[in-house]
Amino acid sequence: MTRGDYAVLALCALTLPALFMRYGLPGSTGTQARITTGNAIYAQVPLSRAHIYRVPGALGISEIEVRDGRIRFNSSPCQGQQCVHSGWAKRGGEFIACVPNRVSISVLGQGAGGDYYDSINF
Amino acid sequence: MSRIRPGIVFAALFMLCACSRSNDTLYKESGYAMGSLVEFTIYGIDEARAQAAVAAAQNDLSFLHGNFDPWHPGSLARMNSLFALGGRFTAATSVLPLIAKSTELSQRSGGLFNPAIGNLIRLWGFYKDDPPPTGPPPAPAQIAAMLAQQPRMSDLRVTGVEIESRNPAVVLDFGGIAQGYAADVLIEGFKLAGIRNAIVNISGDVRVIGTHGAAPWRIGIHNPRGQGVLASLQMNADESVVTSGDYERFYRYEGKRYHHILDPRTGMPAQGAASATVIDADAVFADAAATALMVAGVKDWHAVAKAMGIKSAMLVDDAGRVYMDPATAKRIHFEIDPPPPVVLSEPL
Numbered sequence: 499m500t501r502g503d504y505a506v507l508a509l510c511a512l513t514l515p516a517l518f519m520r521y522g523l524p525g526s527t528g529t530q531a532r533i534t535t536g537n538a539i540y541a542q543v544p545l546s547r548a549h550i551y552r553v554p555g556a557l558g559i560s561e562i563e564v565r566d567g568r569i570r571f572n573s574s575p576c577q578g579q580q581c582v583h584s585g586w587a588k589r590g591g592e593f594i595a596c597v598p599n600r601v602s603i604s605v606l607g608q609g610a611g612g613d614y615y616d617s618i619n620f
Numbered sequence: 621m622s623r624i625r626p627g628i629v630f631a632a633l634f635m636l637c638a639c640s641r642s643n644d645t646l647y648k649e650s651g652y653a654m655g656s657l658v659e660f661t662i663y664g665i666d667e668a669r670a671q672a673a674v675a676a677a678q679n680d681l682s683f684l685h686g687n688f689d690p691w692h693p694g695s696l697a698r699m700n701s702l703f704a705l706g707g708r709f710t711a712a713t714s715v716l717p718l719i720a721k722s723t724e725l726s727q728r729s730g731g732l733f734n735p736a737i738g739n740l741i742r743l744w745g746f747y748k749d750d751p752p753p754t755g756p757p758p759a760p761a762q763i764a765a766m767l768a769q770q771p772r773m774s775d776l777r778v779t780g781v782e783i784e785s786r787n788p789a790v791v792l793d794f795g796g797i798a799q800g801y802a803a804d805v806l807i808e809g810f811k812l813a814g815i816r817n818a819i820v821n822i823s824g825d826v827r828v829i830g831t832h833g834a835a836p837w838r839i840g841i842h843n844p845r846g847q848g849v850l851a852s853l854q855m856n857a858d859e860s861v862v863t864s865g866d867y868e869r870f871y872r873y874e875g876k877r878y879h880h881i882l883d884p885r886t887g888m889p890a891q892g893a894a895s896a897t898v899i900d901a902d903a904v905f906a907d908a909a910a911t912a913l914m915v916a917g918v919k920d921w922h923a924v925a926k927a928m929g930i931k932s933a934m935l936v937d938d939a940g941r942v943y944m945d946p947a948t949a950k951r952i953h954f955e956i957d958p959p960p961p962v963v964l965s966e967p968l
Contacts, residue, residue: 537651577752580867585847591840592849595657597823598752602650602657612646615852616661616832619861619897620824620842620868 528590528605528613531569533562536600545569545588545605555599562603569603571596591615646832649674654685654799656823662810663817663832673813677806677820684805687714688798690738690791691747700738700792703776703785711783718794718801719783721904723773725797728928729912734884736771738791746869746880747793755873763887796881800862800907803827807903824868827860827903840955842867844895845940849955853899860903864910865895883915892917892937899932899948909933918943922965931968936960 533540533553540553543564550572551562558575568586574596581596590607591614607613647670650659660677662670687695695712702709711719722735738747743762745753769789777784794801799822806820807827817830819837828837836854843850844865853861866879866889883890896913900906909930916924918937925933925945934944934952942960944952945968954960 534650577754578870583847583867584842587848589849591838593659597652597655597657600652604650612832614838615840615849616837617659617819617821617826617828618824618840618842618849619821619826619853619863620865 527567527588527608528592529608530606531564531587532604532606534602534604540601542606543569553601555596555601557599560596560599560601562601569605570594571601571603574599574601589614591618593618647671647674651678653678653681654688654802654822656799657821658823659819659821661819661821662815663830665815669813670815673810673815676813677809680806680809681802681822683714684798684802687712688718688794688802690793691742696792696794699783700790703790703792704788706785706788708779708782708784710781711778713781716778716781716783718798719773719776719778719792721801722792722794722797722908723776725905725908725912725928726773729908729924730927731772731884732915732924733796733908733912734772735792735794735796736773736775736787736790737766737882737884738793739769739771739789740766740882740884740887741793741795741880742791744878744880744882746882747795752869752871754871755878757873757878767885767887796864796911797904797908799823799825800827800860800903800905803860803903825860825862825903825907826855828855829858831857841897841934841952842895843956844936845938846956850936850942850960851934851952851954851956853951853953859899859901860906861897861899862903862906862910863895863897864907864914866890866914867894881911881914885915890915890917892919893921893935894938894940895936896921897934898930899951900930918963922968925968933968 532542535553535555545567548565553560560574561572563570563572568588570586571581574581576596576598584594587594587605592605595602645664647662660674690696695715726733741747743758771787771789775785775787775790803820803822803825810818819828826839839853839861840849841851844867870879879889881890893914896910898906898909909928913921918935921935932948934948936942940960943963945965
């Protein structure tokens, strides 16, 4: 290898960790979720701590469960129960909403790499 | 064997990083409008400009909702009342483009997409969310009486800004197209405001422009017969993905499930598919097309897609089996393990 090659390798060693820290790679599971009620943020919660959140909405209380790094609607006062049937969400960008009760959950992507999904089609 | 030059390795790794997505200038805002959840995502401009653009979009959405809601006092409700009386009247000009588009797409779908069946939707109760319908389903005789009236978009005659209906049973309900139309309108507004990279998601109907940094926007597609996301899709720079599904609005009555996508031929909830997804440049087309494919079901979807000019579609049946054309299959990445069984069609 030439001295120039060594110089490029040294540049790699110095800059790549910084680039990964800055931009990251998408696809990781989320570490936090944002719960909103109406147009307001109710809480931003860690997915590492098992807990049940009781969130007031337009119709009543939505029960939201965090367990094993995942989050879901455990129960809801809505008629259709679509939010409950949606099951667990864990990847950055995953999103579950109870439209009738105006309560929603957004899983937040890990680090600066952002969410795995930019939006959800349903 | 030739050596791999470190410079090449560095360039490859650098490009890998460049392909990832930065959240530095990503602005997200969500809220409720048109009776559903709306989400705006904008990339690459400062927060103040993004906030201003979203505020303008929300105003536009509020205006459109007021014009397109058939069940509350407003432009469309007034027009529906006048259709029932007969005679020619001046239409609400904001509704005319949607009438023209709906008439064209209804004809191309062979009537499977038919926004003139508002009376049938009212009979089933699927026009109201608060409280939502709980059954019982309408009596077969009531449904038959409404089908006999044969309301169709082709019953409408538009001359300039004047309109008349030859059939007093026409009641327009744009639930199968209005959200896609609104997504297109809002994206056009973003473009005029100089926004190059954005997503508008209205009740799950997604329209994107541009990219998320150096990477394409990645959209998750809801699993209609399971939990979470079924598949993901990397979007082209100006494209829409719209899904119609039987899970969006339904009720159970005496153990049977009744959903809101009605088959205009039978007056009953459409059978034969759990969801239909269409990818197209225009959200308004994708929205109407997804409704038509949902009504067509897995048996007839391919013929209807060809007739409508749909280029990319995916259906899921009750058992979770996926039906799609080869071009769509190349773009779809399943996010469930194991992946579902896939039935590939002829190219569209």
